Amino acid sequence: MYNSFKNTAKISPEISNRLLLPPDLLTWVHGERCAVEDDFCINRLEILALECRSGQVSSVGQDLDTKIMLHHYSSEEMNKNYIEDIANEAINLLWNVCECNNTAVSIFNKEGCLEAVLHYMKKFSTNVDLAISVANCLQAVTEDNPDLLSSFNASAQQVLETVMLCPETTMKHVLLRTLIAGTIWNIKDTIPPGSLGSMVNAILKIFSESLAIDAGETIIRMNEAEKNRLKLAAEAETEENMSDVIDNCAVSEDDDMEEIPKGKVRREHDISDLLPSDKWELKEVTALLMAQQTALEIIVNMCCSEDPSDDEWEELSSSDESDLFMENSYNEGSGLLMSPLCLSDEVHSAFLNNLIPKKILEKTAFPNSVALDICMHNPSWKPLIKKLNTVQCRALTCLHSILLVSDVDCLGGASALQSLAQHLSQLVFSKTDTEFLEAITSALRALLQTMASKNISQCMTPDQLLALCEAGIHSSNASVRVNVVSILGISGSVLAKLQDTAETLKMIGKFLLEVAMKESSLVVAGEALDALFDVFADGKEAEKAAVQMKLLPALKEFQPVFKLRMRKEGKEQCSTDQLCVLDNVKMNLRRFIAYQETLGKNPT
Structure with missing residues (x-):
């Protein structure tokens, strides 16, 4: 905070x-x-x-x-x-x-x-x-x-509403309004039902206005303002010193005048006293970035059926949360996406009215390169780089949540999702920071899942997918590794429905099988197995690839090893929720082996 x-x-x-x-x-x-x-x-x-x-x-x-x-x-x-x-x-x-x-x-x-x-x-x-x-x-x-x-009676609520309506445009006032909007969201249960829609719209209007401000351009503008302020101060100081020299000369010529103290450097009417306080420009930019971070965090909370706490909201893209989301995302047997989250009508309408998805997407991009250069070469401004990166990561996590609760039309249609996939696939290779990788892979995972559920063709090539997974699987963060194997599973299941994809499916299968067998984290290994089941669940190309890579004997050999790992490591390393997911994986492994054996006896 x-x-x-x-x-x-x-x-x-x-x-x-x-x-x-x-x-x-x-x-x-x-x-x-x-x-x-x-x-x-x-x-x-x-x-x-x-x-x-x-x-x-x-x-x-x-x-x-x-x-x-x-x-x-x-x-x-x-x-x-x-x-x-x-x-x-x-x-x-x-x-x-x-x-x-x-x-x-x-x-x-x-x-x-x-x-x-x-x-x-x-x-x-x-x-x-x-x-x-x-x-x-x-x-x-x-x-x-x-x-x-x-305790929030009408008088208390009136105080908050007055602040929300404050017309001041400084970045500190933007931060103030954003924080108050977050407070009103926290006490929404005190709002009469008839006023709930207008209240939610007012909150998201403030968030939208905060997110609409270009942080990069603000940095450039404020840095220029700081330079001008310091230049004026230096000129005033020089003029004052010159005036002192003239005064001293005049005094030395007048024996009757008292000597001016040697330590005097400025007069009582020094105009620099009227200039803004030191580093006010930097404080303005800091306030803006804090406002945007806060707005994105609260939007994530608004997307959840139960508002998570500060500690919990960041875990939306963690391995156990993602497992539970995806576990609940399928209606068994139909494969249709069944969102575990939901938006109320008031929030859904306000999201669209205030262009919230569009504003979130804009914040996932990297900031202005000129602004980054300013921060990099100015020691007092350098900490802003971390704040800029934090806003980007929060936007990616927010995008993840939006994808889980919004339908395709609300997100701009199939073409918009395809463009978004291209945007994220380019971003994913840009940085190796763990927080960024977790956020970007979580968003990409949710996007590809949404596209797959709506039969929207995916834009990432097999080479891009494998490159992503090769890079991500070596991350020290288990959540990143979970996300990349899940992404591979989602994309592989789509490819399995197309023609002439057996060779690509074989590469994907070998990769996932190796992760399942060699991964140190039991949760990641379980996710890799789950992805394998998705890729080779159906289709002639999948059946062909499974035979060529000898998938069935490999899984038969691995099955007792996985069971043993669960007995030895499960309770020590995994949460209750994770164990539930792993138990389901173990059961599906048995079913999948039986399914593959049936295919062997009765090939398609």
């Missing part, structure tokens, strides 16, 4: 006790991170916590020791609203601990912290950073938290 903390400090047990943090939460704060900058901030945080608990939020900071404040702030900074600074520190801490600790969320519910937090959301028009902290906190505490729903 987005985190604005720069420095960390431990909270002493005494202060932690006064903050009333639970022991397990205290352990986490001590061991991992805490949203405070120094001892002074700890004192501020302690005071705010006590004030919040006493219901005196509006008076926070009024009794702070003036000497401490004078020590911590310069005279210019005293004009700032330090109460909001204290609130920002506290809300950041609250967000972090609630995001990682269920006990903290329970305390948030019981102590009525929502009202205190929403009080500061109302400051969004004058303090967007504080509002973003509140929005992050709200999104964390509202996820899978039905006990909090009753």
